[in-house]
Amino acid sequence: MDADPSAPPGDSLRHPKGTLAIIGIYGLLFVVGWLVIYFFVFLPRGPLTQ
C-alpha cells in the first residue's frame, strides 16, 4: 500500500540509504577508474617529448 503523501517525512525519507550506497559505489568507481587510467595508461606512456 502507498504511504500517505501528506504525512511528515519519516526517517526512511530523510535518510536515503539506497542513494547513499549508489553514490558511494559511484564515487569509489570514479576514484579507482581515474587512478587506473593514471597509473596504467598515462604513466607507462612516458613524456610526450623526448
Place this chain on the structure above:
Amino acid sequence: MIASRRLALANFWVGIGAFGIASVMALMQALSRADLDLPWRTPGMYYMSVTAHGVLMALVFTTFIIMGFGYVVTERTLERALVGRQVAWVGFWVALAGTAAAAVAILTGNASILYTFYPPLMAHPAFYIGATLLVVGSWLWCGVILRTWLAWKKDNPGARIPLPLVGMLAAIFVWLLATPGVAAEMLFQLIPWSLGLKETVDPVLARTLFWWFGHPLVYFWLIPAYVVWYTVTPRVAGGKLFSDPLARLVFVLFIVLSTPVGFHHQLLDPGIPAGWKFFHTMNTELILFPSFVTAFTVVASFEVAGRMKGATGWFDWLEKLPWGNPQFSSVALAMLIFAIGGFGGAINAAFGMNAMVHNTAWIQGHFHLTVGTATALTFMGLCYWLIPILTKRELELGLLARVQPYIWFMGMLLFSVSNHLTGLQGMPRRVYEFDYGGSPIAQEWAAGTGISALGGVFLFVSAACFMAVMLGTGLAGKKGYEEDIEFAEPLEPAGDKARILDKMWLWVTIGVVLVMAAYAVPIIQHIMMDTFGSTGFRLF
C-alpha cells in the same frame, strides 16, 4: 497559466527543428567515419556537416529550448506575465535571423570551420554575424526574465525566489558572465577580419576568448537540465525533492565557478603561462562538486518517490519508479550517462592527462555524454512534458516516445564508449580520412569506428522517433489537452533556511571577481606581448 505560450512554443519549435536537421548531419558523419561508400561523400561535405551538426545542436537547439523553458518557468513560478513581451519577441526574431544567416553560410559550404570556429580557419562574415545575433537575441531573453524577476521582487519583498527560477537565473548569470568573451572575439577579431577590415587575426587570443565563453556554455546547457532534474522529475516520479537548500546551493555554485575555467581547454596551447592554466584547472576540479551534490540530491528524490510508494529495502525503490514514462526515463537515463561523462571530464581536466586525450576521439565521446545526452536527452523529456501542455494537444505516438530514450541510451553507449577507447588508442578527432592516409595504426581503430557508427545509427533512429512524436503532436495531436504546469514540492519547505543563497547579486559579484582574476592578467599579458597574426584559410 502561461501568458506567453506562443512565444515559448516558437522558441521550442526552432530548437526542435534545429535538432532534426543536426541529426541528419550526425548520421552522415557516423557512416562516413565507418568508411561506407555514401553518395556525395567528400571532405568538403564532411566538414560542412560536422560544422552544421555542432552549431545546430550545441548552439541553436540548446539556446532556443532554454529560452522557451525560461519563459515558462518565469511566468509559472512568479505567476505574472513577462515584463516586456515585445522585447522577448524581438529577441526571438533576432536570434532566428542570426541562426538563419549562420545556417545558410554553413550549408552552402562557406563556413566549414567547425563549431569552435577557431581562426585562422575563416568563414563567410554571415556566419560570424549570424552567430553574434543569436547571442544578442539571447541577451534580450536574459533582460526580459531579469526585469520580470526584479518587478516581482519589488512587489514581494522578503519572499523566497521559487527554486525553478533560481536555476533559470543561475543560467542567465552564467550566460552573462560568459558571453562577453565570445562577443569580444566576434566584434574585435573575427567579424572585422572576415570582412577584410583586418588582414590578420591572433589565434591564441581568439581561442582564449572563445573558451572564456565555451566552457561556461556547457553549464548554460546543463543548469536548465538540472532545473528539470530538481523541480520536474521528482514530481513525475511520484515523489518530492529531497532538499531545496542543496539545490539552491548547486545553482549558486554554478554562478560562482562556471566561468573561470576556460584554460583547461587550452592546456596544450602555447602562449599561456602554466600558472594560469593550473588556476583554471583547480577551478574546474571544484566545479565537479555541484554535480556530485546533484547526483546525490536527485537520486535521493527518486528514492523518496519509491519509498512513498511503499518500498522499504535498499534498492527496491528503483522498481517503483515510472520507467515507462518518457518524461522520467529520459532524465534517469541522461543522469546515468552523465555519471560516465563526469568521470571522463575529470581525466580531461587533469593537467597532465589532458595531453593523452587532447584532440582524440575521447573528446567527442566525452561531450556526447554530457551535452549530447545529459542535456539533449533531458530536453527531449522536457519536450514530452511541455509540448502537449503548450500546444494543448495530446502527445501522439506514445509508444515511440516510450522507447526513444532507451534507443538513445543504447546508441550513446555504443558511440561514446567506442570513441573513448579509440581515443585512448590515439585516434585523432575531426579527421575525414578513415584510414588516416594509410597509416598502419589506423587499422587498430577500425573496429571501434564501426561500433561508433552503429551507435550513430541507433542515435539517428532515436532522434527520428523524437521528431515523429513532436511533429505528430504539434500537427495532429488530439486537441483539448489541459494540464497545469506543476513543479516538485520539497520534502521539507525551504522556510528561512540558507536565505543567503537567494542573494543573487552577492554571488554574481563573486563570480565577476573570479572571472576578472582568471582572465584580466593573462589577457593583458598576451596583448602586451609581440604577437604575430595569421591570415585566413578556407580549406573547402
